[in-house]
Amino acid sequence: MxxxxxxxxxxxxxxxxxxxxxxxxxxxxxxxxxxxxxxxxxxxxxxxxxxxxxxxxxxxSIPSNPLNDIWTETGALNADTHIFYKDPVYSLMENGRPVLDIFRDSGELRKAFIKAAPEDRFRIHLLCFHLWCFKSFHPPILDLPGLKVKGKHPFRIMEFVRMLPAVLLTPFLMMISAGAYCRRFRNRELRELMTSVIHPSQNALSLIYTLANFCYGDSGYPxxxxxxxxxxxxxxxxxxxxxxxxxxxxxxxxxxxxxxxxxxxxxxxxxxxxxxxxxxxxxxxxxxxxxxxxxxxxxxxxxxxxTEQCIFIALGVKARLGAYPDSMVFSLEKPFEAGGARFPIIRINNYSFEKDYAPEGGTVLTCLLSNPTWEFWKQAKDNGCYAQSKKELLERFITLVETLIPETRNAVEVTDIATPLTYERYCDTHHGSWMTMWRPWxxxxxxxxxxxxxxxxxxxxxxxxxxxxxxxxxxxxxxxxxxxxxxxxxxxxxx
Ligand SMILES: Cc1cc2nc3c(=O)[nH]c(=O)nc-3n(C[C@H](O)[C@H](O)[C@H](O)COP(=O)(O)OP(=O)(O)OC[C@H]3O[C@@H](n4cnc5c(N)ncnc54)[C@H](O)[C@@H]3O)c2cc1C
Missing domain, CATH: 3.50.50.60 (FAD/NAD(P)-binding domain)
Structure with a gap:
């Protein structure tokens, strides 16, 4: 049986x-x-x-990463899946234009960073070395000892040898936060762009792992x-x-x-x-x-x-925004306040590259405001002002986007907002979170x-x-x- x-x-x-x-x-x-x-x-x-x-x-998302085996074996990815690779991955915007980019190619990234921030030449070389160390790093996929396996995951010694540089660097990167790693850059623009990659409270290991995957060709969008x-x-x-x-x-x-x-x-x-x-x-x-x-x-x-928690805001905009980068980082004169937290830097994702995501002539813009705001929203709910607080936040966000991207002025047709309470209601995760915050040490x-x-x-x-x-x-x-x-x-x- x-x-x-x-x-x-x-x-x-x-x-x-x-x-x-x-x-x-x-x-x-x-x-x-x-x-x-x-x-x-x-x-x-x-x-x-x-x-x-x-x-x-x-x-x-690339076949050379062993994780790809799991995605294909489970049917998450197949031969028909088109993977979109943003390049640049993130662009720092000033006066409506990109002024500094994180490129997918580590060589191009090095060149662009040194050009924009010659005063940080040494730190940029060090960053690129750290990225190189993590070039082949991935969570090991091993078979349980003593288990009979049909289609064993190949154990390739070279796979582990190639991960050695990352392993040696790991204790150092685990000691500092992503925010502290970024603050070492003297150039303001470089600092701001780097800070936007992951939550600054995560350790620098998470930052380098994430960036290395981008810069060595992985991390696409299916x-x-x-x-x-x-x-x-x-x-x-x-x-x-x-x-x-x-x-x-x-x-x-x-x-x-x-x-x-x-x-x-x-x-x-x-x-x-x-x-x-x-x-x-x-x-x-x-x-x-x-x-x-x-x-x-x-x-x-x-x-x-x-925990990692976020407020997710999405706008359906009746405007063509294909001329703008796919992920725009804005350093704000005055931090944007949401859920009792302050966001001096925000990132807006532009889905112009997905033609089916909007009706003809429209575009989807989204933004993740990552910070632990569950308490704030819970209190708002208990006080009966949850819906009003969300509405007010949305209105302020639209006003902000209209100043940052003038084409969106009076063009927002559809809006949506999810707070940690929304995630908690749908998936019953602790405080609506979606992963653990891994701080230094x-x-x-x-x-x-x-x-x-x-x-x-x-x-x-x-x-x-x-x-x-x-x-x-x-x-x-x-x-x-x-x-x-x-x-x-x-x-x-x-x-
Ligand atoms: C906005 C956002 C952006 C993200 N971006 C990325 C990204 O770019 N890259 C990345 O790698 N990760 C990203 N993540 C994180 C990633 O999506 C999650 O870490 C991952 O999906 C968690 O999967 P899980 O199966 O562990 O948990 P869950 O997704 O929480 O799955 C648990 C499931 O159990 C169900 N459930 C709960 N309780 C019960 C019950 N009692 N009975 C029956 N069912 C129950 C829930 O409804 C849920 O479907 C993002 C997450 C969010 C929210």
């Missing part, structure tokens, strides 16, 4: 586990509380405009965006014979005598031999068990976890792939690592699937 597995959540990690487990012959069912797959990696339509609220860059990519993964899963039930929230895990029995959905027990939790583990430890978990890692996570605890106290219970997803994003969702999804296969004595079939 085939073994039964239940996965809680059809986000990217849950779908990754689902595809591998189903392909390996396990009877797999996914329960997803939302109406569609993808979790926080999502995009949606409003009155003819498509708003991308998830993928901005996909690490592993055409059609997050919704299409997640749907392709879900289709792969169902084609293999897996079941997904949308609009179904798992209320609780069922377990007895240290062994999992299944989950409760709509008050009824659905039995299974194994259960994977892909819901944000920070929420799951408090909600999915008879009593909140009190393991040491769970207590540490409660105390120390810091800070290590929160992570959820274990196998939960030792309950046999047959596993975690996957963003909280199984210090940092996050789609690479963690993919690798943890695969690792968890391998642990399940090993415990259920199934051969792991990768493709």
């Amino acid at each position: 085939s073994k039964r597995l239940i996965i809680i959540g059809a986000g990217i990690s849950g779908l990754t586990s689902g595809v591998y487990c189903r392909r390996s012959g396990i009877d797999t069912t996914i329960f997803e509380r939302a109406g569609n797959p993808g979790g926080v990696s999502t995009s949606w339509k409003r009155k003819g405009y498509t708003f991308e609220g998830g993928i901005h860059w996909l690490i592993g 055409s059609g965006g997050s919704r299409i990519m997640a749907q392709k993964m879900a289709d792969t899963f169902t084609r293999l014979g897996g079941n997904i039930f949308y609009g179904k929230t798992v209320e609780r895990i069922a377990y007895e005598n240290g062994k999992v029995r299944g989950v409760y959905v709509d008050g009824s027990l659905v039995e299974a031999d194994a259960v994977i939790i892909s819901q944000d583990a920070r929420k799951a430890i408090d909600k999915l068990f008879d009593e909140p978990l009190q393991d040491k890692w769970a207590r540490t996570m409660r105390k120390t976890l810091e 800070s290590f929160t605890s992570v959820a274990p792939i196998r939960y030792k106290r309950i046999k047959g219970l596993y975690f996957t997803g963003q909280r199984t690592s210090f940092s996050g994003g789609l690479p963690v969702a993919a690798t943890s999804g695969r690792n968890t699937a391998q642990a399940v296969c090993k415990d259920l004595k199934q051969v792991f079939i990768s493709k």
Whole structure:
């Protein structure tokens, strides 16, 4: 009789586990509380405009990055997927024009930076050296010892040798924040452009890893965006014979005598031999068990976890903006205030390159204001002024965009705004977050792939690592699937 597995959540990690487990012959069912797959990696339509609220860059979009194997094996990417590579990746704007760019080619980037900031020549060379060190760095994709695997991931010693420079540099980059790394540049424009790449509180390792992926040709945008990519993964899963039930929230895990029995959905027990939790583990430890978990890692996570949160704003504009760069960085005279936080630098994404994202003659503009603002919005909700606060923020944002990009004046047709409360409502993530904030030398605890106290219970997803994003969702999804296969004595079939 085939073994039964239940996965809680059809986000990217849950779908990754689902595809591998189903392909390996396990009877797999996914329960997803939302109406569609993808979790926080999502995009949606409003009155003819498509708003991308998830993928901005996909690490592993090039075949030479081993992560690409996971994206192709799970159906996220296939031969028909067109990948768009922004170049320049980011452009610092002044008076409506780009004045400094981050180019995809590291040589071009070096030239452009030295030209704009000769006073930082030495630091620019050092930056380029750091990027070179991370050129071949990627999360290792390994097969679990003792597991029978059909289609083993090749273990190439050179792959690890090429990662050595990055490994040696890692302790140094983990010691400082991305913001501090950027502040070392004397040139104001260079500082501002660099600061816009990731949240300045993350460690510099995350900054260099992100930039290196851009500058060495990876991190494209799969055409059609997050919704299409997640749907392709879900289709792969169902084609293999897996079941997904949308609009179904798992209320609780069922377990007895240290062994999992299944989950409760709509008050009824659905039995299974194994259960994977892909819901944000920070929420799951408090909600999915008879009593909140009190393991040491769970207590540490409660105390120390810091999260990446954002306010997402999207505008559908009746204007052609193809002459503007794809990602515009603006350093503002007066910081923009949103959700109780101040944003001296904002980045506006211009989706002119996606012709189908807007009706003829229109363009989508989006902006992520990343900062922990959950408390602010929660208070606004409790005080009954949530809708009004969002409306007021949107109006101020439109006014700001109209001054920065004059073509948008009186041309905004459709708007949308998501706060951390929105993400929390749809995906039930802790404070509406979508990954862990990895500060310098800070290590929160992570959820274990196998939960030792309950046999047959596993975690996957963003909280199984210090940092996050789609690479963690993919690798943890695969690792968890391998642990399940090993415990259920199934051969792991990768493709
Ligand atoms: C605006 C934004 C931009 C981003 N940009 C990038 C980017 O450019 N590159 C990148 O690499 N990463 C990016 N990320 C991060 C990345 O999308 C996430 O880290 C990743 O998708 C997390 O996947 P996950 O499967 O771990 O979690 P989730 O997406 O949270 O998946 C968990 C799923 O479980 C479901 N669920 C929760 N509770 C239950 C329950 N009780 N019962 C049933 N279902 C449940 C949820 O609805 C959800 O679908 C971005 C995120 C956001 C929000």
